[in-house]
Amino acid sequence: MAPISIPTRTLPDGREMPWLGLGTYPAKGRAAVDAILAAIESGYRLIDTAYNYGNEDAVGTAIRESGLPREEFFVTSKLAGRHQGKPYVREGFSASLERLGLDYVDLYLIHWPLPKVGRYVESYVEMVALQQEGLIRSVGVSNFLDEHITAVVAETGVVPAVDQLQVSPTHAQVDVVNGVARHGTVVQAWSPLERNSGILEHPTVTGIAERLAIAPAQVVLRWLVDRDITSVPASTNPDRQRLNADIFGFALEPADVAAMTAIDVGKPVKQDPRTWEEF
Numbered sequence: 001m002a003p004i005s006i007p008t009r010t011l012p013d014g015r016e017m018p019w020l021g022l023g024t025y026p027a028k029g030r031a032a033v034d035a036i037l038a039a040i041e042s043g044y045r046l047i048d049t050a051y052n053y054g055n056e057d058a059v060g061t062a063i064r065e066s067g068l069p070r071e072e073f074f075v076t077s078k079l080a081g082r083h084q085g086k087p088y089v090r091e092g093f094s095a096s097l098e099r100l101g102l103d104y105v106d107l108y109l110i111h112w113p114l115p116k117v118g119r120y121v122e123s124y125v126e127m128v129a130l131q132q133e134g135l136i137r138s139v140g141v142s143n144f145l146d147e148h149i150t151a152v153v154a155e156t157g158v159v160p161a162v163d164q165l166q167v168s169p170t171h172a173q174v175d176v177v178n179g180v181a182r183h184g185t186v187v188q189a190w191s192p193l194e195r196n197s198g199i200l201e202h203p204t205v206t207g208i209a210e211r212l213a214i215a216p217a218q219v220v221l222r223w224l225v226d227r228d229i230t231s232v233p234a235s236t237n238p239d240r241q242r243l244n245a246d247i248f249g250f251a252l253e254p255a256d257v258a259a260m261t262a263i264d265v266g267k268p269v270k271q272d273p274r275t276w277e278e279f
Contacts, residue, residue, distance in 0.1 A: 001042075001242070003041065003042060003043035004042055004043035004242065004245045004246050004248075005043060005248070006018045006019060006020050006043055006044065006045065006046075006245055006248065007019050007248055009186060009230055011138055011161040011162065011186055012159045012160075012161055012184040012185065012186070013138050013159075013161050015106075015137060015138050015161070017046065017074055017106075017107070017138075017161075017162070017186070017230070018044075018045050018046040018074055018230075019225060019230050019231075019248070020044075020046070020221065020225075020230065020231055020232070020233070020244070020245055020247070021044060021045075021046025021047060021048050021074065021076070021230075021231075021232045022036065022039045022044045022046065022047050022048060022232065022233075022234070022235075022241065023048050023190060023191075023232040023233055023234030023235075024036065024047065024048060024049050024053060024055050024058070024059060024234060025049075025050070025053045025055070025234055026053070027055060027058070027234075027236050028053075028054055028055045028058060029055075029058060030058075031236065032055045032058035032059075032062075032236075033058045033061045033062045033065065035235075035236035035237075035238075035241075036058065036059060036062035036063075037062050037065060037066060038238040038241060039238075039241045040062065040066045040068070041238075042238065042241050042242045042245055043245055044241065044245060045072055045073050045074055046073075046074040046075075046076065046232065047059050047062070047063070047073060047074070047075050047076070048076045048190075048232040049075070049076065049077050049078075049100075050077055050078035050080070050109075050111055051077065051078060051079065051080040051083070051092060051095065051096050051099075051111075052078070052080045052111065052278070056077060056096055056099035056100045057099045057100070057101075059075065059100060060099065060100040060101035060102060061101075063075070063102075064101070070102065070103075073106070074106040074107065075100065075102065075105050075106050075107070076105065076106065076107040076108070076109065076162075076232075077096045077100065077105050077107075077108060077109075078108070078109045078110070078111040078142055079092050079093065079108065079109065079110050079111055079123060079127070080092055080111055080278075080279065081111065081112055081114050081117070081277065081278050081279035082279045083095075083123075084110070084114060084117060084119040084120060084123045085119040085122060085123060086119075086122045086123070086125070086126050089123050089126035089127060089130075090126065090130070093108065093127075093130060093135070093136075096108075097135070103135075104134060104135050104136065104137060105135070105136055105137070106137045106138060107136075107137065107138045107139075107140055107161065107162060108127055108130070108131075108136040108138075108139060108140070109139075109140045109141055109142040109162065109164060110123055110124060110127070110140075110141045110142060110144070111142050111143070111278065112142065112143050112273065112276055112277075112278050113141070113143060113144050113145075113148045113273055114276075114277055114278075115148070115273075115274060116275075116277065117277075120141075120144075120148060120151075120152070121151050121152055121155050124139070124141070124152040124155070124156060124158075124160075125155060125156055127139045128156050128158050131158075138161035138162070139158060139160060139161060140160045140161045140162035140163060140164075140185070141160045141162070141163050141164075141185075142163065142164035142165075142190075143163075143164065143165060143166070143271070143273040143276070144160070144163050144180070144273065145176060145179065145180070145273050145274070146176075146179030146180060146182070146183075148273070149163065149180060149183050149185060150183075153183065159183050159184050159185055160183070160185045161185065161186065162185065162186050162187075162188050162230075163180045163185045163186070163187055163188070164188045164189075164190050164232070165177065165180065165187055165188070165189060165190070166189070166190055166191055166269050166271065167187065167189035167190075167192060167224065167229055167231075168189065168191060168192050168193070168194045168197075168199065168220070169194070169199050169202065169204075169205065169220060169223070169260055169261075169263040169264070170194055170197060170199060170263060170264065170265050171264065171265070171267075171269050172260075172261045172263070172264040173264075173269070174261065174264070177227070177229065181228070186230060187228070187229045187230070188229070188230045188231060188232060189224050189229050189230070189231040189232070190231075190232055191234070192220060192221060192224055192231045192232075192233055193217055193220055193221075193233050193244075195234075199220065199263075200216040200217055200220070201216070202216075202263060204259050204260060204262075204263055205219050205220060205260070205263075208252065208256050208259070208260070212250065212252075214250065215243050217233075217240070217243060217244055218243060218244070218246065218247050219252070219256075219260070220260070221233060221244055221247045222247045222250065222251065222252055223252060223256070223257055223260040223261075225247060225248075225251075226251055226252050226257050227257065227261075
């Protein structure tokens with residue numbers, strides 16, 4: 001089968017990022033390499049990893065084994081909480097780069113703001129320095145709220161290219177997404193298909209899927225696109241990977257988008273960025 005063509009989204013720094021990429025957590029080792037290679041064959045070029053996932057080595061191996069030029073890929077990794085703070089950012093980044101076996105990453109994110117630790121601003125400053133040295137193409141954040149982005153922009157003048165957030169039908173996060181987007185930052189949804197939650201059996205999702213003759217997962221992922229949200233769904237199954245990527249030949253009706261958003265349970269996410277600590 002021919003690879004699926006995944007369009008790109010322009011980031012605030014002018015660089016292009018695929019609208020959809022492959023989330024790699026929690027796959028590791030050879031199983032992760034094989035899953036990433038299958039995704040590459042289907043047309044994926046954005047590969048999302050993190051220091052704390054323990055699979056950066058697998059991502060690098062898959063890129064090399066694919067035989068494709070490095071510049072065809074958009075590789076994202078993330079700064080672990082243990083590496084926050086000016087003295088430690090370069091240590092953490094260098095460890096990721098070594099594990100990946102790459103000369104640069106396309107996007108580097110602060111994994112969590114950890115406001116109680118209070119080092120996310122100085123960490124971002126150091127990441128901007130790494131960007132200026134050419135080791136990072138785009139700097140961004142993950143699980144940051146409006147207040148956190150405001151703080152890093154005030155210090156550096158550099159708008160985060162991307163903010164990865166937990167966005168899914170159960171947690172549509174309308175106000176949070178709007179608060180982040182007002183900076184010009186591109187929102188990227190992690191865990192958009194809500195692992196093991198049953199969201200793909202929700203009657204609103206299945207009703208839209210049946211009417212459009214598509215899969216429930218495609219409804220969810222297209223709902224994000226129609227909200228101007230990119231995503232990195234995780235799957236090690238080649239058929240599901242291909243299905244997840246095949247969402248750019250149709251659009252949902254505004255009423256469908258509204259109905260999907262209305263699934264929101266109205267409860268805060270379990271991992272609240274104001275209090276969550278992960279090192």
